[in-house]
Amino acid sequence: MTGTTGPTRLSVAPTASRSRVHHTTGHLTVRVMDQDADGARVGLLATQALLLSGDHVRIEVDVAPGAWLDVVETTGTVAYGGDAPSSWTIDAAVGDGAVLTWEGKPFVVSDGTAVHRGTRLRLHGTGRALMQEKVVLGRAGQSGGDLTTSLDATDDTGPVQVEHLDLGRQARRMPGVFGDLRSMDTVTALGWSPGPVGEPAAGTTGPGETYFPLDRSGAVLRWMGIGRFRDRLCDPAFADWRDEAMRARPHEPAQV
């Protein structure tokens, strides 16, 4: 596969009757699952086998002021090995009073893969974003290839969260980075600071959840573990925090 496929674009804007959803198909296409005057819940579907060596999936999202957008990945994604690196990048703008929520499915980094996952978020005014990212190093019986991730989130004041993780085979085994862990589930709320859901256990060793209130308007719940997703708190936290984000919108969706 070559990187000639263009970006998947998705935008939503409120109207008086039914929100306007525009999309351009790239490696992914968009299916509207639910819709009201202000926003939509959409599914992202792959249009071809993903993610192959050399594939660069780009998703550009624009949530207009006052709109809401709930993105659901319909399936997990396996990044397959090969000679060329691959990438999966999200670039989203969230307008004043808008809400973007994005429930990621597991992203599996196979042996022999070099893949980058990048997320860039620009929040405006009172815009809020909630992202869940689940990554697994290796398919069954594998230890996994090289993964780097980046998050660069800003609002009108400045940076909210900036994080680059090098989870390459050599770097991740260094003490204090990822050790021999294999999976990570990260729920990131930006634009407001929701409290912890449940009681993340303070553990002395690696596996488990940690709740990180950010310095300004944001919070992260991160679980790390050895193998399958056994975390108890990330999915409920995503659901609770999504409800919180939606409730805080300036105009409640019209009841029909």
Added chain:
Amino acid sequence: MSTSPLLLAMLGDARLPSGGHTQSAGLEPALRAGLTPAGVPAYLRSRLRTVTRVEAGTAVVARAVAAGGGDLAEVEAAWAARTPSPALRANGRRLGRGYLRVLQTLWPGPVDARARTWSRPVVLGLLAHRAALAPADVARLVGYDDVQTATAALLKLEPQDPLLTAAWVNGLLPDIDEMAAQVARLRTPEQIPAHGAPLIERWAETHDTATERLFSA
């Protein structure tokens, strides 16, 4: 621009009363999580590639912004956005107040009213500007301080031959120089590295709630 070698020695000396004696560079929780004393050099290399690089990059940029008359609050915001652990942010800001006392006593001058809330690397960058410390040297200072802090803490947490840990520090000097060279040219807050270390950040939060501990971080 060259720094006085004696100035660098003084700032890197544990006898400088800046509050460093309360610190283990995350080593105390790392040992509780299973790190062995023999793994300490690898742990320190890991920090030099991640959290310590963020600190050093922040100090270099703060120095450049102070020299250009810019707003150090923007550097503080960039550091805070790269430091997800509230325990590490609070610790960095406590240490910032310690270095602010050093700065105001040794290099007196007008200081922004918000400086009391700034983290150690931001205050250190301001100090580097006032004291005419070269960019690479303030980065070296951050790296060296981190390495010495952890090895000194190890002698209290799991006593070793102090010559063995001194040899580790000596062996890490090229790594510190390499890290310093990589961040020395940074000038703006967006350029500050953002390399996280998920386990170090988790351990820092756990340690913050531990009731029995020798070091505050």
